[in-house]
Amino acid sequence: MPVQPYLFFDGRCEEAIEFYRQALGAEVEMLMRYKESPDPMPPGTHAGFDNKVMHASLHIGDGSVMMSDDCMGHPDFQGFSLSLQAASEAEARQRFDALSAGGKVHMPLGKTFYSPCFGMVVDRFGVSWMIIVPAKT
Known part of the structure; x- marks a missing residue:
C-alpha cells in the first residue's frame, strides 16, 4: 500500500506543476479544475478560484505526488521533506x-x-x- 504526499498550494498549483515538470521531469497524470466539479464551490472560497487546480497527480520517478490549490487557507510545508x-x-x-x-x-x-x-x-x-x-x- 503506497503512501502518497498531497501538497496544497495557495493559488500557485499550476505554477508548481510546471516547475516540477521542468525541474524533475514530472508528468501530469491527472488534472481537474474547480470549475469542472459537479459540486458548488465550498463556502469561503476566494473569488476567481474556479479556474484553479482542484486536484492533480504528478508522476515523478517511480512515485506520485498529488496536489491542489488550497481554496480555504494558506499552505504551510513544515515538518516533512x-x-x-x-x-x-x-x-x-x-x-x-x-x-x-x-x-x-x-x-x-x-x-x-x-x-x-x-x-x-x-x-x-x-x-x-x-x-x-x-x-x-
Whole structure:
C-alpha cells in the first residue's frame, strides 16, 4: 500500500506543476479544475478560484505526488521533506540545482557517511526536498 504526499498550494498549483515538470521531469497524470466539479464551490472560497487546480497527480520517478490549490487557507510545508533518490551524482546535482532555483539550500550536496551525495533544499514554493544517491552495498 503506497503512501502518497498531497501538497496544497495557495493559488500557485499550476505554477508548481510546471516547475516540477521542468525541474524533475514530472508528468501530469491527472488534472481537474474547480470549475469542472459537479459540486458548488465550498463556502469561503476566494473569488476567481474556479479556474484553479482542484486536484492533480504528478508522476515523478517511480512515485506520485498529488496536489491542489488550497481554496480555504494558506499552505504551510513544515515538518516533512520529500526524498528524491538519484541514480548518480550528476543526476543529483541537476535535480538539486533545479529545485534550488528561487529556493533556499539547507544543506549543500556533499558526501556523508550514509551517501556519496546528499543535500537538502526548500524550493520556491516552500516544499522541503532531500536529494540522495544511495550508498553502494
